[in-house]
Amino acid sequence: MQTVHLVILAVYLLAMVGVAVYFLRSGRLGGGDDFLFAGRSLPRPVMIATLLVTWVGSGTIIGGANFAYTYGPVAGLVFFAGTPLGILVLLLAARRIRRASRHTVPELLEARFGTGVRTVAAAVTALAYIGLVASQFIGGGYVVGLITPLSATQGTVLVAVVVTLLTVTGGLFSVAYTDFLSAILIVLGLFVSLPLVFAAVGGPAAYWDGLPEAATTPTGGLTALQLLGYFLPLFLLLLADQNIYQRLTAAKDERAARASTVGMLVSSFFVFVPVVLLASAAAVLMPGINGDMAVLALASEGHLPAVLGGLILAGAVAFVITTGSSFMLSAASNIAYDLYARFAKGAQGEAGGRRGLAVQRGAVLVIAVVAFALGLFFPTVLELQMYSYTIYGAAITPAVFAVLFWKRATTAGAVAALVVGAATTIGWQLAGTPGDVNGVVVALPAALLALVAASLLTKAPDPETLEAAGVD
Known part of the structure; x- marks a missing residue:
């Protein structure tokens, strides 16, 4: 523990709390829609930053760093390649997403497939996202434990409190503007660190020679199927990530949504490339440490x-x-929007107003408690990250892309994809991930097969249904 580190962290946390208090007192939250979309008023630099930082959390600086530390720089770049490839695909859909302008991904699915699909998708999405919240809590606890006298568990509690406070006060206003500050901070720190770390290693040649032999191979010692199992979850989550869709919906117009996506694509390289290089350099400087701690x-x-x-x-x-x-x-x-507004008596149409604002704030508190409990079940950020990415990517992404790009998909096909994708992921995890292959390798084909088979065996949707989806 160094005093300088402690002071910098304290200043940062106080700045975050200051942002939260500012937006709580600003009067800019008129209802649930403002809480979720920040009044669709975010400037483009803030839009780009919030897209980037929403995506690169502890899954990058801790989970992704663990992977690069363990398997080497080439395999690390393959692991992260899902980000730019996924963003390129999103560029094709950015205008459609903004035009559809739905609150949630399950609401987008409902327009095409009906209320039942929306309910199932909402349950799957909430389950996956609570897991991702838990991974952030754990990752934050690791860092706080390094900087302060607190244990990792105590640090997790502190991070959970700050995250919850930031979210419950200003919604996307607080989140987006702290994203902007965070993006500047981390990109600057990563790039300035690179030459210093490589100098400590002894230069590029000494870095490469110092890597374990397996870490210099294209797969890092993994089989092609195992490496694919790490690449796909990141790629699939990004393709239909509700967070990203909501950010694009929060853009001022379709042009701003597309431009912000391009900005996210470019800026992503300024994060994951330094992380891969720094984490793999740590394997030379500090062999045998916990991979989660590589960059830290x-x-x-x-x-x-x-x-x-x-x-x-x-x-x-x-x-x-x-x-x-x-x-x-x-x-x-x-x-x-997907559960309360649909099923609570008298709640229809209230989710976007004051009543919905109160519901969202209450939901944040419940999610915080459940996420903390879930984090106790998984030993590493990378393991929890892969589970959460897969359950969302394998179950939700096929149904979302069916809405955007396949007119023949039916309600039965969407339900089949959701159920089979989620059930296969959970079953594979409970079975202990046979062969050390991540569940996505099994769950994605199963979900796609279920989607196609059930759709072709049922009546095609009529043109009115396709038009109602708003993305045809």
Whole structure:
């Protein structure tokens, strides 16, 4: 623990609380829609930053760093390649997503497939996103434990409190503007760290020679099927990530949504490339450490100047807090718009107003408690990350892309994809991930087969239904 690190973290946390208090007192939250979409008034730089930081949380700085530390830089780049490839696909759909302008992904599915599909999708989405909130809590606890006298568990509690406070006060207003500050902090810290760490290793040649032999191979010692099992969850989640869809819906117009997606694509390279290089360099400098700590240990163990190390550690906390608040906000929207507004007596049409605002805030508190409990079940951020990505990507993504790009898909096909994708993921996890292959390798084909088979065996949707979806 270094005093400089502690001071930098304290200043950052106070700044986050200040942002939360500002938006709580600003009077800009007129109802549930403002809580979720920030009045569709975010400037483009803030839009780009919130898209980026929503995506790169502890799954990048901790889970992804663990992967690069363990399997090497080439395999690490394959792991992260799902991000730019997924964004390129999103570029094709960005205008359609903004034009559809739905509160949640399950609401988008309902327009095409009906209320039953929306309910099932809401349950799957909330389950996956609570898992992702839990991964942010755990990751934040690791970092706080490095910087302060607190244990990792106590740090997790502190992060959970800050994330919950940030989310419950200002909604997307608080989240987006703290995302902007966090993006600047972490990108600057990562890039300044790179030459210093490579100098400590002895230069590029010494770095490569110092890597374990398996880490210099294209697959890092994994089989092609195992590597695919790590690539696909990230790629699939991004394709239909409700967080990203909600950010694009929060854009001023379709043009702004597409431009912000391009900005996210470019800026993503400024995060995952340095993370891969730093984490794999840590394998040379500090062999045998917990892979979750790869980038963080460079900052905490004296391999970087104290101020720069403090910026990296505070940036890691920044990623955790803003990404956690994003997933928490998104999961709360499922509870308010997909469950409460559909089934609570007299709630129809109230989710976007004051009553819906209260429901979303209450949902945030419940999600915080459940996510903390779930985090106790999984030993590492990477494991929890892969589980949550897969349950969403394998179940939700096929149904969403059927809405956007396949007119022949039917309600029966969507239900089959949701149920089979989620059930296969959970079953594979309970079976202990046979062959050390992530469940997506089995769950995605099963969901796609169920979608296609059930759709072709049932009556095609009529033109009015396709038009009502708003994305035809």
